[in-house]
Amino acid sequence: MKKGRIIKIISNQYTVDTGEQIIECLPRGKFRNQKISPIVGDYVEINPEEKVIEKILERKNYLDRPVVANIDIALIVTSLKKPDLSLTLLDKLLSIVKIKNIEPVICFTKLDLLSKEEKKNYLVLKKEYEQIGYQVLTNQDLRKIKKLIKGKIAVVTGQTGAGKSSLLNRLDQSLNLETNPISEALNRGVHTTRYAAFYKIAQGYIVDTPGFSALDFANITPEILQSSFLEFNRYRCGFTNCTHDKENKCLVKEAVNNGKIMMTRYQNYLKFLGEVYENNRKLFK
Ligand SMILES: Nc1nc2c(ncn2[C@@H]2O[C@H](COP(=O)(O)OP(=O)(O)O)[C@@H](O)[C@H]2O)c(=O)[nH]1
Ligand SMILES: [Mg+2]
Numbered sequence: 102m103k104k105g106r107i108i109k110i111i112s113n114q115y116t117v118d119t120g121e122q123i124i125e126c127l128p129r130g131k132f133r134n135q136k137i138s139p140i141v142g143d144y145v146e147i148n149p150e151e152k153v154i155e156k157i158l159e160r161k162n163y164l165d166r167p168v169v170a171n172i173d174i175a176l177i178v179t180s181l182k183k184p185d186l187s188l189t190l191l192d193k194l195l196s197i198v199k200i201k202n203i204e205p206v207i208c209f210t211k212l213d214l215l216s217k218e219e220k221k222n223y224l225v226l227k228k229e230y231e232q233i234g235y236q237v238l239t240n241q242d243l244r245k246i247k248k249l250i251k252g253k254i255a256v257v258t259g260q261t262g263a264g265k266s267s268l269l270n271r272l273d274q275s276l277n278l279e280t281n282p283i284s285e286a287l288n289r290g291v292h293t294t295r296y297a298a299f300y301k302i303a304q305g306y307i308v309d310t311p312g313f314s315a316l317d318f319a320n321i322t323p324e325i326l327q328s329s330f331l332e333f334n335r336y337r338c339g340f341t342n343c344t345h346d347k348e349n350k351c352l353v354k355e356a357v358n359n360g361k362i363m364m365t366r367y368q369n370y371l372k373f374l375g376e377v378y379e380n381n382r383k384l385f386k
């Protein structure tokens with residue numbers, strides 16, 4: 102028995118990377134009865150002689166658009182200019198990634214387009230996110246990014262035009278992905294496959310179409326949303342189950358007013374909370 106990871110699926114052909122070799126496997130018939138099917142990213146036990154998948158190991162997360170399991174890292178590629186910085190999108194992706202149990206890495210791009218003054222503001226912003234506990238890099242930090250994804254599965258997400266393809270090309274020059282100066286629809290021309298495709302890059306894998314950039318907060322409760330704002334968890338409000346909204350004696354709101362929590366983070370939180378309520382309302386109608 103050998104442990105490996107599924108890196109590609111074509112009809113009933115499962116490509117498993119054991120670290121030493123790549124083996125084409127078939128799944129055991131029992132998976133069909135158990136109503137579980139192996140997906141890309143799954144850690145599996147295989148019988149290397151028979152070339153069959155014997156067991157699917159427990160998943161730490163999965164996405165359904167595209168279908169992929171056990172994502173380790175999300176590179177949240179965030180443009181500072183052209184397209185303009187969107188802290189709402191950044192905070193949303195940080196929340197979704199946390200809820201999915203994926204480690205986020207903020208990767209800012211287009212620093213070269215900033216004026217001196219804007220660069221100063223950027224450094225303040227960077228520090229603020231670092232103080233929350235996030236890892237903040239730029240698209241110049243190629244060595245650090247490579248080190249992070251070594252042996253891992255990473256997704257790259259962020260706005261169209263933020264510089265995702267450019268970054269991947271610089272991480273691995275053999276990729277030669279198309280980059281678009283004018284904003285074009287994401288993943289244009291990519292053949293629609295139900296499963297994720299991986300690029301082997303910097304001794305790790307990158308998923309080409311991270312489906313959660315378009316995700317809303319479906320199936321998420323206010324409690325889950327709150328816990329995804331890491332800095333809120335430092336405060337224990339007087340009111341149990343405080344949603345940090347209209348309640349009195351809310352320590353989170355106090356921290357916002359004292360400048361200990363970023364105003365933009367709090368405002369985005371309230372915005373997302375509204376979306377969560379709206380989704381729940383639709384669900385129970
Ligand atoms: N000035 C500048 N341009 C960049 C940077 N990163 C990417 N670009 C440009 O931004 C445009 C969009 O990049 P692309 O990689 O296609 O973005 P994607 O849609 O996120 O894949 C392209 O014209 C890139 O050359 C950067 O750090 N600085
Ligand atoms: Mg692209």
Ligand SMILES: [Zn+2]
Pocket residue numbers: 338343344345346348350351352353354
């Ligand atoms: Zn509160």
